Amino acid sequence: MNKEDIKEEQLYEPIKSYFESMGYEVNAEVNDCDVTALKDGNLIVIELKKNLSVYLLAQAVKRQKAADLVYVAVPKPKKLKMDFKWKDIFGLLRRLELGLIFINISRRKFSVEVVLQPDFFDRNKSIQRNKKVRKKILSEIQGRHVDLNKGGSKGKKLLTAYREDALYIAYCISKNGPSSPKNLRALGTNEKKTTSILYQNHYGWFLKEDRGIYNLTDEGKKAMEEYSEVIRYFEEKE
Known part of the structure:
Protein backbone atom coordinates (compact mmCIF):
# COMPACT_ATOMS: atom_id res chain seq x y z
CA MET A 1 0.00 0.00 0.00
CA ASN A 2 1.52 3.31 -1.10
CA LYS A 3 1.61 6.34 1.15
CA GLU A 4 -0.24 8.30 -1.54
CA ASP A 5 -3.21 5.93 -1.19
CA ILE A 6 -3.47 6.40 2.57
CA LYS A 7 -5.90 8.81 4.16
CA GLU A 8 -4.86 10.63 7.32
CA GLU A 9 -7.85 9.21 9.15
CA GLN A 10 -6.43 5.71 8.61
CA LEU A 11 -3.48 6.65 10.78
CA TYR A 12 -5.75 7.21 13.77
CA GLU A 13 -6.67 3.61 14.62
CA PRO A 14 -3.11 2.30 15.15
CA ILE A 15 -2.30 5.35 17.29
CA LYS A 16 -5.50 4.85 19.28
CA SER A 17 -4.75 1.16 19.84
CA TYR A 18 -1.18 1.87 20.91
CA PHE A 19 -2.03 4.43 23.58
CA GLU A 20 -5.11 2.52 24.77
CA SER A 21 -2.87 -0.51 25.33
CA MET A 22 -0.96 1.64 27.85
CA GLY A 23 -4.14 2.65 29.67
CA TYR A 24 -4.81 6.02 28.07
CA GLU A 25 -8.24 7.36 27.21
CA VAL A 26 -7.93 8.27 23.54
CA ASN A 27 -10.06 10.72 21.54
CA ALA A 28 -9.86 12.22 18.06
CA GLU A 29 -10.36 15.81 16.89
CA VAL A 30 -10.56 17.52 20.27
CA ASN A 31 -10.35 21.32 19.92
CA ASP A 32 -8.19 21.10 16.77
CA CYS A 33 -5.95 18.37 18.24
CA ASP A 34 -5.80 15.34 15.92
CA VAL A 35 -5.49 12.86 18.79
CA THR A 36 -5.53 13.24 22.57
CA ALA A 37 -4.46 10.62 25.09
CA LEU A 38 -5.27 11.20 28.76
CA LYS A 39 -4.09 9.20 31.79
CA ASP A 40 -3.85 10.22 35.45
CA GLY A 41 -4.18 13.88 34.48
CA ASN A 42 -1.32 13.70 31.96
CA LEU A 43 -2.38 14.98 28.54
CA ILE A 44 -0.62 13.80 25.39
CA VAL A 45 -1.40 15.26 21.97
CA ILE A 46 -0.49 13.50 18.72
CA GLU A 47 -0.59 15.34 15.40
CA LEU A 48 -1.13 13.10 12.37
CA LYS A 49 0.06 13.84 8.84
CA LYS A 50 1.06 11.90 5.75
CA ASN A 51 4.31 13.85 5.55
CA LEU A 52 6.71 15.42 7.99
CA SER A 53 6.63 19.14 7.24
CA VAL A 54 7.32 22.53 8.79
CA TYR A 55 3.56 23.07 9.05
CA LEU A 56 3.19 19.84 11.04
CA LEU A 57 5.97 20.91 13.41
CA ALA A 58 4.33 24.33 13.82
CA GLN A 59 1.04 22.62 14.71
CA ALA A 60 2.77 20.35 17.20
CA VAL A 61 4.61 23.22 18.89
CA LYS A 62 1.30 25.06 19.20
CA LYS A 76 7.37 5.33 8.06
CA PRO A 77 9.46 6.10 4.95
CA LYS A 78 10.01 2.99 2.84
CA LYS A 79 13.74 3.61 2.43
CA LEU A 80 14.81 5.04 5.75
CA LYS A 81 18.52 5.67 6.12
CA MET A 82 19.88 7.35 9.21
CA ASP A 83 21.83 9.82 7.09
CA PHE A 84 22.65 13.46 7.78
CA LYS A 85 19.16 14.51 6.72
CA TRP A 86 17.40 12.31 9.28
CA LYS A 87 19.96 13.06 11.98
CA ASP A 88 19.25 16.76 11.47
CA ILE A 89 15.50 16.11 11.60
CA PHE A 90 15.90 14.18 14.86
CA GLY A 91 18.02 17.02 16.21
CA LEU A 92 15.30 19.53 15.34
CA LEU A 93 12.60 17.41 16.97
CA ARG A 94 14.68 17.08 20.15
CA ARG A 95 15.25 20.83 20.17
CA LEU A 96 11.50 21.39 19.82
CA GLU A 97 10.90 18.79 22.55
CA LEU A 98 8.66 16.77 20.23
CA GLY A 99 8.30 13.01 19.98
CA LEU A 100 8.18 11.13 16.67
CA ILE A 101 6.03 8.13 15.85
CA PHE A 102 6.35 6.10 12.67
CA ILE A 103 3.30 4.18 11.47
CA ASN A 104 4.37 1.07 9.60
CA ILE A 105 2.13 0.12 6.70
CA SER A 106 2.25 -3.38 5.25
CA ARG A 107 -0.56 -4.91 3.18
CA ARG A 108 -3.15 -2.70 4.85
CA LYS A 109 -1.81 -3.62 8.27
CA PHE A 110 -0.71 -0.74 10.47
CA SER A 111 1.68 -0.84 13.43
CA VAL A 112 3.22 1.87 15.59
CA GLU A 113 6.90 2.52 16.24
CA VAL A 114 7.89 5.26 18.67
CA VAL A 115 11.32 6.34 17.42
CA LEU A 116 11.76 9.46 19.54
CA GLN A 117 10.32 10.33 22.94
CA PRO A 118 9.58 14.00 23.72
CA ASP A 119 12.02 15.27 26.34
CA PHE A 120 13.32 18.51 27.82
CA PHE A 121 16.00 20.19 25.70
CA ASP A 122 18.82 21.87 27.59
CA ARG A 123 20.19 24.54 25.24
CA ASN A 124 23.04 25.50 27.55
CA LYS A 125 24.16 21.88 27.76
CA SER A 126 24.01 21.65 23.97
CA ILE A 127 26.21 24.74 23.63
CA GLN A 128 28.74 23.29 26.09
CA ARG A 129 28.88 20.05 24.11
CA ASN A 130 29.50 21.92 20.87
CA LYS A 131 32.25 24.31 21.95
CA LYS A 132 34.56 22.83 19.33
CA VAL A 133 32.01 23.55 16.58
CA ARG A 134 31.73 27.18 17.70
CA LYS A 135 35.52 27.49 17.93
CA LYS A 136 35.86 26.10 14.40
CA ILE A 137 33.31 28.61 13.03
CA LEU A 138 35.02 31.55 14.74
CA ARG A 144 38.96 34.99 6.00
CA HIS A 145 39.67 38.45 4.61
CA VAL A 146 37.79 38.51 1.29
CA ASP A 147 34.08 37.66 1.07
CA LEU A 148 33.58 36.12 -2.38
CA ASN A 149 31.20 33.30 -1.45
CA LYS A 150 27.47 33.57 -2.10
CA GLY A 151 25.17 32.33 0.64
CA GLY A 152 23.22 29.24 -0.42
CA SER A 153 25.47 28.45 -3.39
CA LYS A 154 25.99 24.82 -4.34
CA GLY A 155 28.52 23.05 -6.53
CA LYS A 156 30.95 25.98 -6.44
CA LYS A 157 34.44 26.22 -5.03
CA LEU A 158 34.21 28.02 -1.71
CA LEU A 159 36.83 30.51 -0.65
CA THR A 160 37.70 29.05 2.74
CA ALA A 161 40.32 30.33 5.16
CA TYR A 162 42.48 27.36 4.14
CA ARG A 163 42.22 28.23 0.45
CA GLU A 164 42.98 31.87 1.26
CA ASP A 165 46.12 30.79 3.18
CA ALA A 166 47.20 28.66 0.20
CA LEU A 167 46.60 31.58 -2.18
CA TYR A 168 48.75 33.86 -0.04
CA ILE A 169 51.56 31.31 -0.15
CA ALA A 170 51.16 31.15 -3.94
CA TYR A 171 51.23 34.95 -4.11
CA CYS A 172 54.41 35.15 -2.03
CA ILE A 173 56.17 32.52 -4.18
CA SER A 174 55.10 34.25 -7.41
CA LYS A 175 56.49 37.53 -6.11
CA ASN A 176 59.68 36.29 -4.42
CA GLY A 177 60.48 33.12 -6.34
CA PRO A 178 60.96 29.56 -4.99
CA SER A 179 60.86 29.71 -1.20
CA SER A 180 61.15 27.64 1.97
CA PRO A 181 58.37 27.46 4.57
CA LYS A 182 60.58 29.49 6.92
CA ASN A 183 60.99 32.30 4.40
CA LEU A 184 57.28 32.26 3.57
CA ARG A 185 56.33 32.56 7.23
CA ALA A 186 58.70 35.53 7.49
CA LEU A 187 56.67 37.13 4.69
CA GLY A 188 53.48 36.70 6.70
CA THR A 189 51.99 33.38 5.63
CA ASN A 190 50.12 31.34 8.22
CA GLU A 191 52.51 30.50 11.05
CA LYS A 192 50.92 27.12 11.85
CA LYS A 193 49.68 25.93 8.45
CA THR A 194 52.30 26.94 5.88
CA THR A 195 54.38 23.78 6.10
CA SER A 196 51.38 21.42 6.00
CA ILE A 197 49.76 23.31 3.10
CA LEU A 198 52.95 22.95 1.04
CA TYR A 199 53.58 19.35 2.06
CA GLN A 200 50.02 18.10 1.56
CA ASN A 201 49.61 20.17 -1.62
CA HIS A 202 45.86 19.62 -1.50
CA ASP A 218 50.74 25.80 -13.66
CA GLU A 219 47.66 24.97 -11.57
CA GLY A 220 48.87 27.37 -8.92
CA LYS A 221 49.30 30.15 -11.47
CA LYS A 222 45.79 29.48 -12.83
CA ALA A 223 44.39 29.63 -9.30
CA MET A 224 45.91 33.09 -8.84
CA GLU A 225 44.10 34.23 -11.99
CA GLU A 226 40.86 32.57 -10.91
CA TYR A 227 41.01 34.28 -7.53
CA SER A 228 42.34 37.59 -8.82
CA GLU A 229 40.21 39.53 -6.31
CA VAL A 230 41.98 37.80 -3.45
CA ILE A 231 45.38 38.44 -5.02
CA ARG A 232 44.42 42.09 -5.44
CA TYR A 233 43.60 42.21 -1.73
CA PHE A 234 47.08 40.87 -0.92
CA GLU A 235 48.68 43.48 -3.18
CA GLU A 236 46.73 46.34 -1.64
CA LYS A 237 47.48 45.14 1.88
CA GLU A 238 51.24 45.61 1.40
Whole structure:
Protein backbone atom coordinates (compact mmCIF):
# COMPACT_ATOMS: atom_id res chain seq x y z
CA MET A 1 0.00 0.00 0.00
CA ASN A 2 1.52 3.31 -1.10
CA LYS A 3 1.61 6.34 1.15
CA GLU A 4 -0.24 8.30 -1.54
CA ASP A 5 -3.21 5.93 -1.19
CA ILE A 6 -3.47 6.40 2.57
CA LYS A 7 -5.90 8.81 4.16
CA GLU A 8 -4.86 10.63 7.32
CA GLU A 9 -7.85 9.21 9.15
CA GLN A 10 -6.43 5.71 8.61
CA LEU A 11 -3.48 6.65 10.78
CA TYR A 12 -5.75 7.21 13.77
CA GLU A 13 -6.67 3.61 14.62
CA PRO A 14 -3.11 2.30 15.15
CA ILE A 15 -2.30 5.35 17.29
CA LYS A 16 -5.50 4.85 19.28
CA SER A 17 -4.75 1.16 19.84
CA TYR A 18 -1.18 1.87 20.91
CA PHE A 19 -2.03 4.43 23.58
CA GLU A 20 -5.11 2.52 24.77
CA SER A 21 -2.87 -0.51 25.33
CA MET A 22 -0.96 1.64 27.85
CA GLY A 23 -4.14 2.65 29.67
CA TYR A 24 -4.81 6.02 28.07
CA GLU A 25 -8.24 7.36 27.21
CA VAL A 26 -7.93 8.27 23.54
CA ASN A 27 -10.06 10.72 21.54
CA ALA A 28 -9.86 12.22 18.06
CA GLU A 29 -10.36 15.81 16.89
CA VAL A 30 -10.56 17.52 20.27
CA ASN A 31 -10.35 21.32 19.92
CA ASP A 32 -8.19 21.10 16.77
CA CYS A 33 -5.95 18.37 18.24
CA ASP A 34 -5.80 15.34 15.92
CA VAL A 35 -5.49 12.86 18.79
CA THR A 36 -5.53 13.24 22.57
CA ALA A 37 -4.46 10.62 25.09
CA LEU A 38 -5.27 11.20 28.76
CA LYS A 39 -4.09 9.20 31.79
CA ASP A 40 -3.85 10.22 35.45
CA GLY A 41 -4.18 13.88 34.48
CA ASN A 42 -1.32 13.70 31.96
CA LEU A 43 -2.38 14.98 28.54
CA ILE A 44 -0.62 13.80 25.39
CA VAL A 45 -1.40 15.26 21.97
CA ILE A 46 -0.49 13.50 18.72
CA GLU A 47 -0.59 15.34 15.40
CA LEU A 48 -1.13 13.10 12.37
CA LYS A 49 0.06 13.84 8.84
CA LYS A 50 1.06 11.90 5.75
CA ASN A 51 4.31 13.85 5.55
CA LEU A 52 6.71 15.42 7.99
CA SER A 53 6.63 19.14 7.24
CA VAL A 54 7.32 22.53 8.79
CA TYR A 55 3.56 23.07 9.05
CA LEU A 56 3.19 19.84 11.04
CA LEU A 57 5.97 20.91 13.41
CA ALA A 58 4.33 24.33 13.82
CA GLN A 59 1.04 22.62 14.71
CA ALA A 60 2.77 20.35 17.20
CA VAL A 61 4.61 23.22 18.89
CA LYS A 62 1.30 25.06 19.20
CA ARG A 63 -0.17 22.05 21.04
CA GLN A 64 2.63 22.27 23.62
CA LYS A 65 0.86 25.27 25.10
CA ALA A 66 -1.75 22.94 26.58
CA ALA A 67 -0.32 19.41 26.54
CA ASP A 68 2.26 17.71 28.77
CA LEU A 69 3.78 15.84 25.82
CA VAL A 70 3.36 16.17 22.06
CA TYR A 71 4.16 13.69 19.29
CA VAL A 72 4.05 13.94 15.52
CA ALA A 73 3.03 10.75 13.72
CA VAL A 74 3.71 10.00 10.05
CA PRO A 75 3.91 6.88 7.86
CA LYS A 76 7.37 5.33 8.06
CA PRO A 77 9.46 6.10 4.95
CA LYS A 78 10.01 2.99 2.84
CA LYS A 79 13.74 3.61 2.43
CA LEU A 80 14.81 5.04 5.75
CA LYS A 81 18.52 5.67 6.12
CA MET A 82 19.88 7.35 9.21
CA ASP A 83 21.83 9.82 7.09
CA PHE A 84 22.65 13.46 7.78
CA LYS A 85 19.16 14.51 6.72
CA TRP A 86 17.40 12.31 9.28
CA LYS A 87 19.96 13.06 11.98
CA ASP A 88 19.25 16.76 11.47
CA ILE A 89 15.50 16.11 11.60
CA PHE A 90 15.90 14.18 14.86
CA GLY A 91 18.02 17.02 16.21
CA LEU A 92 15.30 19.53 15.34
CA LEU A 93 12.60 17.41 16.97
CA ARG A 94 14.68 17.08 20.15
CA ARG A 95 15.25 20.83 20.17
CA LEU A 96 11.50 21.39 19.82
CA GLU A 97 10.90 18.79 22.55
CA LEU A 98 8.66 16.77 20.23
CA GLY A 99 8.30 13.01 19.98
CA LEU A 100 8.18 11.13 16.67
CA ILE A 101 6.03 8.13 15.85
CA PHE A 102 6.35 6.10 12.67
CA ILE A 103 3.30 4.18 11.47
CA ASN A 104 4.37 1.07 9.60
CA ILE A 105 2.13 0.12 6.70
CA SER A 106 2.25 -3.38 5.25
CA ARG A 107 -0.56 -4.91 3.18
CA ARG A 108 -3.15 -2.70 4.85
CA LYS A 109 -1.81 -3.62 8.27
CA PHE A 110 -0.71 -0.74 10.47
CA SER A 111 1.68 -0.84 13.43
CA VAL A 112 3.22 1.87 15.59
CA GLU A 113 6.90 2.52 16.24
CA VAL A 114 7.89 5.26 18.67
CA VAL A 115 11.32 6.34 17.42
CA LEU A 116 11.76 9.46 19.54
CA GLN A 117 10.32 10.33 22.94
CA PRO A 118 9.58 14.00 23.72
CA ASP A 119 12.02 15.27 26.34
CA PHE A 120 13.32 18.51 27.82
CA PHE A 121 16.00 20.19 25.70
CA ASP A 122 18.82 21.87 27.59
CA ARG A 123 20.19 24.54 25.24
CA ASN A 124 23.04 25.50 27.55
CA LYS A 125 24.16 21.88 27.76
CA SER A 126 24.01 21.65 23.97
CA ILE A 127 26.21 24.74 23.63
CA GLN A 128 28.74 23.29 26.09
CA ARG A 129 28.88 20.05 24.11
CA ASN A 130 29.50 21.92 20.87
CA LYS A 131 32.25 24.31 21.95
CA LYS A 132 34.56 22.83 19.33
CA VAL A 133 32.01 23.55 16.58
CA ARG A 134 31.73 27.18 17.70
CA LYS A 135 35.52 27.49 17.93
CA LYS A 136 35.86 26.10 14.40
CA ILE A 137 33.31 28.61 13.03
CA LEU A 138 35.02 31.55 14.74
CA SER A 139 38.44 30.39 13.55
CA GLU A 140 37.16 30.17 9.97
CA ILE A 141 35.65 33.67 10.18
CA GLN A 142 38.87 35.12 11.58
CA GLY A 143 40.91 33.42 8.85
CA ARG A 144 38.96 34.99 6.00
CA HIS A 145 39.67 38.45 4.61
CA VAL A 146 37.79 38.51 1.29
CA ASP A 147 34.08 37.66 1.07
CA LEU A 148 33.58 36.12 -2.38
CA ASN A 149 31.20 33.30 -1.45
CA LYS A 150 27.47 33.57 -2.10
CA GLY A 151 25.17 32.33 0.64
CA GLY A 152 23.22 29.24 -0.42
CA SER A 153 25.47 28.45 -3.39
CA LYS A 154 25.99 24.82 -4.34
CA GLY A 155 28.52 23.05 -6.53
CA LYS A 156 30.95 25.98 -6.44
CA LYS A 157 34.44 26.22 -5.03
CA LEU A 158 34.21 28.02 -1.71
CA LEU A 159 36.83 30.51 -0.65
CA THR A 160 37.70 29.05 2.74
CA ALA A 161 40.32 30.33 5.16
CA TYR A 162 42.48 27.36 4.14
CA ARG A 163 42.22 28.23 0.45
CA GLU A 164 42.98 31.87 1.26
CA ASP A 165 46.12 30.79 3.18
CA ALA A 166 47.20 28.66 0.20
CA LEU A 167 46.60 31.58 -2.18
CA TYR A 168 48.75 33.86 -0.04
CA ILE A 169 51.56 31.31 -0.15
CA ALA A 170 51.16 31.15 -3.94
CA TYR A 171 51.23 34.95 -4.11
CA CYS A 172 54.41 35.15 -2.03
CA ILE A 173 56.17 32.52 -4.18
CA SER A 174 55.10 34.25 -7.41
CA LYS A 175 56.49 37.53 -6.11
CA ASN A 176 59.68 36.29 -4.42
CA GLY A 177 60.48 33.12 -6.34
CA PRO A 178 60.96 29.56 -4.99
CA SER A 179 60.86 29.71 -1.20
CA SER A 180 61.15 27.64 1.97
CA PRO A 181 58.37 27.46 4.57
CA LYS A 182 60.58 29.49 6.92
CA ASN A 183 60.99 32.30 4.40
CA LEU A 184 57.28 32.26 3.57
CA ARG A 185 56.33 32.56 7.23
CA ALA A 186 58.70 35.53 7.49
CA LEU A 187 56.67 37.13 4.69
CA GLY A 188 53.48 36.70 6.70
CA THR A 189 51.99 33.38 5.63
CA ASN A 190 50.12 31.34 8.22
CA GLU A 191 52.51 30.50 11.05
CA LYS A 192 50.92 27.12 11.85
CA LYS A 193 49.68 25.93 8.45
CA THR A 194 52.30 26.94 5.88
CA THR A 195 54.38 23.78 6.10
CA SER A 196 51.38 21.42 6.00
CA ILE A 197 49.76 23.31 3.10
CA LEU A 198 52.95 22.95 1.04
CA TYR A 199 53.58 19.35 2.06
CA GLN A 200 50.02 18.10 1.56
CA ASN A 201 49.61 20.17 -1.62
CA HIS A 202 45.86 19.62 -1.50
CA TYR A 203 45.12 21.75 -4.59
CA GLY A 204 48.18 20.76 -6.62
CA TRP A 205 49.45 24.32 -6.65
CA PHE A 206 52.98 23.70 -5.35
CA LEU A 207 56.05 21.84 -6.55
CA LYS A 208 58.99 20.81 -4.39
CA GLU A 209 62.02 21.88 -6.42
CA ASP A 210 64.71 21.15 -3.87
CA ARG A 211 64.99 20.12 -0.24
CA GLY A 212 62.58 22.42 1.58
CA ILE A 213 62.17 24.73 -1.43
CA TYR A 214 58.79 25.11 -3.16
CA ASN A 215 57.70 26.70 -6.42
CA LEU A 216 54.36 27.20 -8.18
CA THR A 217 52.83 24.75 -10.65
CA ASP A 218 50.74 25.80 -13.66
CA GLU A 219 47.66 24.97 -11.57
CA GLY A 220 48.87 27.37 -8.92
CA LYS A 221 49.30 30.15 -11.47
CA LYS A 222 45.79 29.48 -12.83
CA ALA A 223 44.39 29.63 -9.30
CA MET A 224 45.91 33.09 -8.84
CA GLU A 225 44.10 34.23 -11.99
CA GLU A 226 40.86 32.57 -10.91
CA TYR A 227 41.01 34.28 -7.53
CA SER A 228 42.34 37.59 -8.82
CA GLU A 229 40.21 39.53 -6.31
CA VAL A 230 41.98 37.80 -3.45
CA ILE A 231 45.38 38.44 -5.02
CA ARG A 232 44.42 42.09 -5.44
CA TYR A 233 43.60 42.21 -1.73
CA PHE A 234 47.08 40.87 -0.92
CA GLU A 235 48.68 43.48 -3.18
CA GLU A 236 46.73 46.34 -1.64
CA LYS A 237 47.48 45.14 1.88
CA GLU A 238 51.24 45.61 1.40
